[in-house]
Amino acid sequence: MSALVEIRNLSKTYERGKQKVEVLHHVQLDIEQGDFMALMGPSGSGKTTLLNLIGGLDSPTDGSITIGGRRIDNLSEGALARWRSANVGFVFQFYNLLPMLSARKNVELPLLLTKLSAAQRKRNASIALQLVGLDGRQAHKPGELSGGQQQRVAIARAIVSDPTLLVCDEPTGDLDRQSAEEVLTLLQQLNREHGKTIIMVTHDPKAAGFARHTLHLDKGSLVEDSAQSPPVAVPA
Amino acid sequence: MKYLQLVWSALFRRKTRTVFTLLSVVAAFLLFGLLDSVRSAFAGAAGAVAGVDRLVTVSKISFTLSLPKSLLPLIHDLPGVAKVTYANWFGGIYQDPKNFFPNEAVADNYFDLYPEWQLSDAQRKAFHDTRTGAVVGESLAKQFNWKIGDKIPLQATIFPQKSGANDWTFDLVGLFRVADPKQKAQESALFFNWDYFDEARAFGNGNVGWYIVRVTDRNQAQQVADAIDALSANSDHETKTQTEQAFNAAFVSQYGDIGLIVGAIMGAVFFTLILLTGNTMAQAVRERIPELAVLKTIGFSNQSVLGLVLAESLLLIVLGGAIGLVLAGVVVDAVRVAVGEAVPMSRVGASAWLRGAGLMVLIGLIVGALPARRGMRLRIVDALAGR
Numbered sequence: 336m337s338a339l340v341e342i343r344n345l346s347k348t349y350e351r352g353k354q355k356v357e358v359l360h361h362v363q364l365d366i367e368q369g370d371f372m373a374l375m376g377p378s379g380s381g382k383t384t385l386l387n388l389i390g391g392l393d394s395p396t397d398g399s400i401t402i403g404g405r406r407i408d409n410l411s412e413g414a415l416a417r418w419r420s421a422n423v424g425f426v427f428q429f430y431n432l433l434p435m436l437s438a439r440k441n442v443e444l445p446l447l448l449t450k451l452s453a454a455q456r457k458r459n460a461s462i463a464l465q466l467v468g469l470d471g472r473q474a475h476k477p478g479e480l481s482g483g484q485q486q487r488v489a490i491a492r493a494i495v496s497d498p499t500l501l502v503c504d505e506p507t508g509d510l511d512r513q514s515a516e517e518v519l520t521l522l523q524q525l526n527r528e529h530g531k532t533i534i535m536v537t538h539d540p541k542a543a544g545f546a547r548h549t550l551h552l553d554k555g556s557l558v559e560d561s562a563q564s565p566p567v568a569v570p571a
Numbered sequence: 572m573k574y575l576q577l578v579w580s581a582l583f584r585r586k587t588r589t590v591f592t593l594l595s596v597v598a599a600f601l602l603f604g605l606l607d608s609v610r611s612a613f614a615g616a617a618g619a620v621a622g623v624d625r626l627v628t629v630s631k632i633s634f635t636l637s638l639p640k641s642l643l644p645l646i647h648d649l650p651g652v653a654k655v656t657y658a659n660w661f662g663g664i665y666q667d668p669k670n671f672f673p674n675e676a677v678a679d680n681y682f683d684l685y686p687e688w689q690l691s692d693a694q695r696k697a698f699h700d701t702r703t704g705a706v707v708g709e710s711l712a713k714q715f716n717w718k719i720g721d722k723i724p725l726q727a728t729i730f731p732q733k734s735g736a737n738d739w740t741f742d743l744v745g746l747f748r749v750a751d752p753k754q755k756a757q758e759s760a761l762f763f764n765w766d767y768f769d770e771a772r773a774f775g776n777g778n779v780g781w782y783i784v785r786v787t788d789r790n791q792a793q794q795v796a797d798a799i800d801a802l803s804a805n806s807d808h809e810t811k812t813q814t815e816q817a818f819n820a821a822f823v824s825q826y827g828d829i830g831l832i833v834g835a836i837m838g839a840v841f842f843t844l845i846l847l848t849g850n851t852m853a854q855a856v857r858e859r860i861p862e863l864a865v866l867k868t869i870g871f872s873n874q875s876v877l878g879l880v881l882a883e884s885l886l887l888i889v890l891g892g893a894i895g896l897v898l899a900g901v902v903v904d905a906v907r908v909a910v911g912e913a914v915p916m917s918r919v920g921a922s923a924w925l926r927g928a929g930l931m932v933l934i935g936l937i938v939g940a941l942p943a944r945r946g947m948r949l950r951i952v953d954a955l956a957g958r
Contacts, residue, residue: 392868392951413872420870427955431865435580445869447573492869
């Protein structure tokens with residue numbers, strides 16, 4: 336099994352006024368294709384920063400990030416945007432759906448950046464919504480959906496352009512237990528049945544239990560790697 | 572086009588605010604359409620006289636200066652002149668200054684040059700025979716409930732009588748009608764006998780305000796105008812012969828520099844509009860920073876976000892501007908029917924739309940520039956973290 340994500344000597348330092356705060360310190364990490372990895376750690380440990388760097392939302396201060404054989408730490412902003420649109424799906428704690436668009440239109444957003452026709456975009460968005468069990472809610476706006484349903488729309492938006500990698504930042508942090516379990520089961524299903532590589536930041540050990548293994552970060556360094564089950568074989 | 576729904580939905584995210592902003596844009600461009608119509612009419616009024624069959628000759632220095640009546644036979648005898656008459660502005664007030672209507676002393680043959688004004692032969696004869704006779708348009712008579720035989724007192728503002736009195740009384744002997752509904756405003760005028768006026772007034776006797784000339788061939792109008800003006804060349808009463816439209820424009824211009832006034836008002840209106848809509852756009856984008864960050868997260872480039880915000884700003888201004896100009900067209904047409912040529916106004920045509928479209932794009936870009944720049948430059952990580 337090859338490593339989809341290769342991180343070498345990754346450091347990230349923020350400047351807060353005159354102070355420099357090192358959030359990540361020489362992180363070394365490989366994430367295999369088809370893995371479902373939970374990233375845990377106390378607040379301020381650097382989990383979200385690491386996730387943002389892997390997702391191409393931020394640039395490291397030092398070190399390299401190679402994803403799918405391509406280094407992304409030295410890409411320009413424009414190239415990074417194009418790379419993100421083709422390779423990564425994002426799921427946030429607060430769903431971050433556009434409130435004035437219907438569920439289907441929200442899911443279609445990433446496809447606006449492709450050359451697909453309007454009919455193809457509509458069809459693909461409908462398939463993604465079917466996959467997350469919201470076929471009957473396509474015309475509903477986010478305000479008309481429950482938290483769990485909104486998060487499932489966000490997951491549909493994340494997978495609609497068929498990215499290799501899903502990065503999820505506290506995807507169940509704003510949900511009740513039942514909705515959280517539904518969302519986590521859905522992520523597990525996407526990993527097992529569709530071969531998506533998933534990296535999920537969470538505070539919740541129960542949520543981490545749905546992942547194949549868990550990484551612990553503390554003060555910007557990896558401290559522990561606990562495996563629960565091996566990554567799935569990626570369909571050819 | 573695939574981004575249109577995204578832009579449209581962002582624009583109407585807060586419906587009430589957008590509708591009110593849109594209304595202010597509509598009002599600004601409605602005003603622009605109306606004022607541009609007036610400005611265009613004044614600008615166009617100074618054009619060539621070719622192609623018209625009725626000309627007005629006034630003093631070259633100012634139309635408020637009078638001309639000698641001795642020019643009448645000279646103009647009459649020029650080749651290409653079919654008929655000539657003359658008139659003088661009286662400026663009398665009926666009961667109250669707010670009861671304004673045009674009132675002029677006119678020559679006996681005045682109505683011959685205005686065949687579109689219908690006056691019966693009997694009433695025309697009465698006008699001719701009655702020294703203090705006056706003729707008014709039906710609309711004006713209806714407004715003040717005047718009937719044939721009524722005495723109409725006017726208070727002079729310019730011309731007192733030789734006795735020093737400012738009171739002039741006229742006998743209503745005729746009512747004229749204008750058949751064309753678009754020219755009905757011309758019925759809001761009163762005309763009385765020149766002879767009575769010239770004999771009774773305290774000063775200016777023997778002078779006329781302006782001449783009106785009908786040409787035999789409208790294709791020769793320019794040559795006739797040049798010939799009339801040549802009669803007084805290098806004299807102390809040089810003339811300027813022009814179209815009636817130009818004459819009306821000059822009349823209104825006495826109240827000020829129309830172009831400057833219109834320009835100043837439009838400048839103030841658009842400056843206010845830029846501040847108002849600029850503030851709205853800035854507020855709208857500030858509220859949507861996390862949403863713009865999401866768009867960037869899923870792969871929209873900095874330039875795409877810049878374009879989306881600018882498109883939103885342009886859509887707001889173009890939508891409101893187009894509605895405003897359409898309304899301006901309707902209002903201008905209605906005003907032209909209501910007041911005729913008394914207030915010169917051009918139709919809101921292609922050139923006005925072109926100028927309006929240019930302004931819409933310019934204002935849309937100005938208004939959207941700063942919010943778009945903010946959207947373009949936002950850092951995803953900071954925006955998602957609410958920083």
